[in-house]
Amino acid sequence: MKKTRKKSLKLLWQLVYIVGTFLIIYFLGFSDPNFVSIGQHLNEFNTNWLLLCGLCVLGFWLVQGVVLQYLTHTMHCKVSFWKNLKVTLIGEYYSAITPFSTGGQPMQIYYMKKEKISIPVSTVILMIVTITYKLVLVVIGIGIAIFGRGFLHKYLEGILPVFYLGLALNIFCVTFMTILVFHPLLAKAIMVKGMKLLERLHLVKKKDGRLKKLEDSMDTYRNTAAYLKNNPFVIVKVIGITFIQRMALFAVTWFVYQAFGLHGTGFWEILFLQAVISVSVDMLPLPGGMGISETLFLNIFSPVFGGLLLPGMVLSRGLGYYGELLISAAFTVVAQLTIGKK
DSSP, X not given: OHHHHHHHHHHHHHHHHHHHHHHHHIIIIIOOGGGGGHHHHHTTOOTHXXXXXXXXXXXXXXXXXXXXXXXXXXXXXXXXXXXXXXXXXXXXXXXXXXXXXOSHHHHHHHHHHHTTOOHHHHHHHHHHHHHXXXXXXXXXXXXXXXXXXXXXXXXXXXXXXXXXXXXXXXHHHHHHHHHHHHOHHHHHHHHHHHHHHHHHTTSSOOOTTHHHHHHHHHHHHHHHHHHHHHOHHHHHHHHHHHHHHHHHHHHHHHHHHHHTTOOSSOHHHHHHHHHHHHHHHTTSSSGGGTTHHXXXXXXXXXXXXXXXXXXXXXXXXXXXXXXXXXXXXXXXHHHHHHTTOO
C-alpha cells in the first residue's frame, strides 16, 4: 500500500510539472497581444497542408523509434517497437525541457533498464543515437560554412556569431562522445577516477564492491563499443536513417510556407535555413531552444515569409516543437504507467 501511494504521488508530481511547463511556455511566449492578429492571417492558411506537416512530425518520431529498434536488436535486446517508440518520446520530452538537452538520455536509460537492457549497453546505444543525431547537423553546418558563402551573406548576416558558436559546440560534443564510445578504456578511466573523486568529496558514500561493479559495467560497455567498432555498417546505416529523420522535421517549415501559398524560395533552401536554427541552438543552455529559436526564425526567415513571418513562425515552431512537446509529455505519463510492468 505504501509503495503504491509513493508511486501515485510521484506520478502526480510529474503531471504537475508537465502542466506547469506548458503554462510557463504559454505565458512567456503566446500571451503577447501581437499574437491576437495572427488569427486574421490563419484564414489564408491552406489546411490541406496541415496533414503533411503532421506526417512530417509523425515520421520524425517513427524513424527515431526505428533507429532505437535497430540498435537494440543489433545488441540482441529484444524490445518491441512500441516500447522503443515510447522510450524515444520520453527522450524527446526531457530533452525539450532541460538545458543543453541533457535530460533525455538519462531518463531513457532509466526506462530501458526497466525493460531489462543493462545500463552500459543502453548508454552506448544512446551515445550512438546522439552522435549521429548531432553529426547530421555538423555535416550540414560545415557544408554551409564552406560551400554556402552566398547563402550565409543572404540570410545569416545578422546571426553568424550564434551560428558559428553552435557549430563549434556541436563539433566538440560529437568529437568528445565519439572518443568515449570508441576508446572505452579512456571512458573507464574517467568513470573510475570520477567515482573516487566523489567519494573523496563525500558526495557519494564509500561502499565496498561499488568500484568492482563499476569496472564490471565498464567491461560490458567496452564489449558493446567493440562490437560497433567492428561493424561500421551499423553506424553508417544509422547515419543515413538519421539524416532522413532530421530532414522530415525541417520540412515542416517548407509545408507551412506552401500552406500560405508563398513561392520564390526553394525546398532545400528552407530546409537548410531550418537546419541553421537547429545548429545554432542545439547546444545552448536553453530548454528546447525556447526564445532563441523564435528570435532566429524571425531574423533569417524574414525575406522568405515577408508579411506572414509571424504566423509562419508560430505554425512552424508550434508544429515542430510545442506540439511535439505536448504529445511526448502525454507519452511520458503513459510510459510511467506501463513500462516495466507485465
